[in-house]
Amino acid sequence: DTAVSQTPKYLVTQMGNDKSIKCEQNLGHDTMYWYKQDSKKFLKIMFSYNNKELIINETVPNRFSPKSPDKAHLNLHINSLELGDSAVYFCASSQDLKTQYFGPGTRLLVL
């Protein structure tokens, strides 16, 4: 069983569209995260939720809106997609706030 899963794995879309990426973890963890990895492989945190509450919100355009329907799920909705949003988006989860377990990533390409 996959511990942290993301759907879709690949996402190709046009500029201006709205898209969502879903993340689910079956580890029973309380805390979940979204990271963005750019074309130079640089990883940066975007958001973190603990028990469905937003606890970390980095300087991210408000076109990005995370939603946590329950503590096992953290989805990322992106409005009005731009070319610069092309990246790999990773979801992660943690229980002890030390070790984070990452999903396989969603590769987003905006044309």
Add this chain to the structure above:
Amino acid sequence: AQSVTQLGSHVSVSEGALVLLRCNYSSSVPPYLFWYVQYPNQGLQLLLKYTSAATLVKGINGFEAEFKKSETSFHLTKPSAHMSDAAEYFCAVSGNTGFQKLVFGTGTRLLVSP
């Protein structure tokens, strides 16, 4: 605030040679330190972590790292490289209390030649 510097965007070794990937950190609070590995088109896998216990930390796949506070370093080593070690390696730091974010270095690509 925390930051991480990984020296060398690419490191090349021969199979069987010592692997040394360098990581220096900056942190205003006692840090937790991590090494993650990313194989092509895959997610990040935790190799090892330092969370204020033993300063010499052993991880998976024969890797280890030593936390040196005086040098603000957490270098990753492996005595003998395998072809399967070829990947991108990321050092990361976080604070040691409460809700903390991982701050990653820019990564080091390890190339292993036969």
